[in-house]
Amino acid sequence: MKRIRLAPSILAADFTRLGAQINEVERAGAEYLHIDVMDGHFVSNISVGPPVISAVRHVTDLTIDAHLMIENPLRFINDYIRAGADIISIHVEACDPGPVIKAIKAGGKKAGLTIKPGTPPETVYPFIEELELVLVMSVEPGAGGQRMIPGCLNKAEILANYIEKYGLETELEMDGGIYLTNVRKAIESGANIIVAGSAIFGTPEPGAAVSAFMDIFKSYGIN
Ligand code: DX5
Ligand code: ZN
Numbered sequence: 001m002k003r004i005r006l007a008p009s010i011l012a013a014d015f016t017r018l019g020a021q022i023n024e025v026e027r028a029g030a031e032y033l034h035i036d037v038m039d040g041h042f043v044s045n046i047s048v049g050p051p052v053i054s055a056v057r058h059v060t061d062l063t064i065d066a067h068l069m070i071e072n073p074l075r076f077i078n079d080y081i082r083a084g085a086d087i088i089s090i091h092v093e094a095c096d097p098g099p100v101i102k103a104i105k106a107g108g109k110k111a112g113l114t115i116k117p118g119t120p121p122e123t124v125y126p127f128i129e130e131l132e133l134v135l136v137m138s139v140e141p142g143a144g145g146q147r148m149i150p151g152c153l154n155k156a157e158i159l160a161n162y163i164e165k166y167g168l169e170t171e172l173e174m175d176g177g178i179y180l181t182n183v184r185k186a187i188e189s190g191a192n193i194i195v196a197g198s199a200i201f202g203t204p205e206p207g208a209a210v211s212a213f214m215d216i217f218k219s220y221g222i223n
Helices: 014-025 050-057 077-083 097-108 121-130 150-167 185-190 205-219
Strands: 005-008 030-039 063-070 087-091 110-115 131-138 171-174 193-196
Touching: 005 205, 014 030, 014 121, 014 171, 014 205, 030 050, 050 063, 050 077, 050 097, 050 171, 063 077, 063 110, 063 193, 077 087, 087 131, 097 110, 097 121, 110 121, 121 131, 121 150, 131 150, 150 171, 150 185, 185 193, 185 205
Parallel strands: 005 030, 005 193, 030 063, 063 087, 087 110, 110 131, 131 171, 171 193
Antiparallel strands: none
């Protein structure tokens, strides 16, 4: 089994102290940093873009995991590459993924493909060999602080079985509504990258929240 890693989502962070908050989760053992990019078109909210990613790049060595909830990602992909994201995930519903994945790889970055809760897992199969990561949304994209949609666990299981069956290195990430109380469900469905926003930055002590997640991860004896 693959290492289980935590990807705190800065969407719930205190943006006036972003650097300090990132350093706190890094010290506590998080390995990825999830940055949610929203364009007001693909989803109805607007969040952050390349300038914030490049600022974050200067304060952390964490793996920057950019989740692009944007229409026509091909048009902007070079900006995200230049900003210093390590993994760039696009939505299968937002574009023809092939050319975007190609552009991400040409820029020397890892490529991820994301599916919304209503999108079947099979939609990623034609691309999976090119991908370092598949991201299963466990809430409707566009906002933090929602409840996990339980049907998404079954989709993660289908994808995890596919990845295992074909011996792929692809990581499986789950994003949305994950807390200490239900993270085991995400892990047991086969996800090995766990995104959590509210459960970390929505608490008074993000570092302590990260440690509590790490204790659960360790209990699986994989890390
Ligand atoms: C939702 C985002 C998530 C969000 C997760 O559109 O993709 O990454 O920040 O936040 P929580 O953990 O609060 O559901
Ligand atoms: Zn996200």
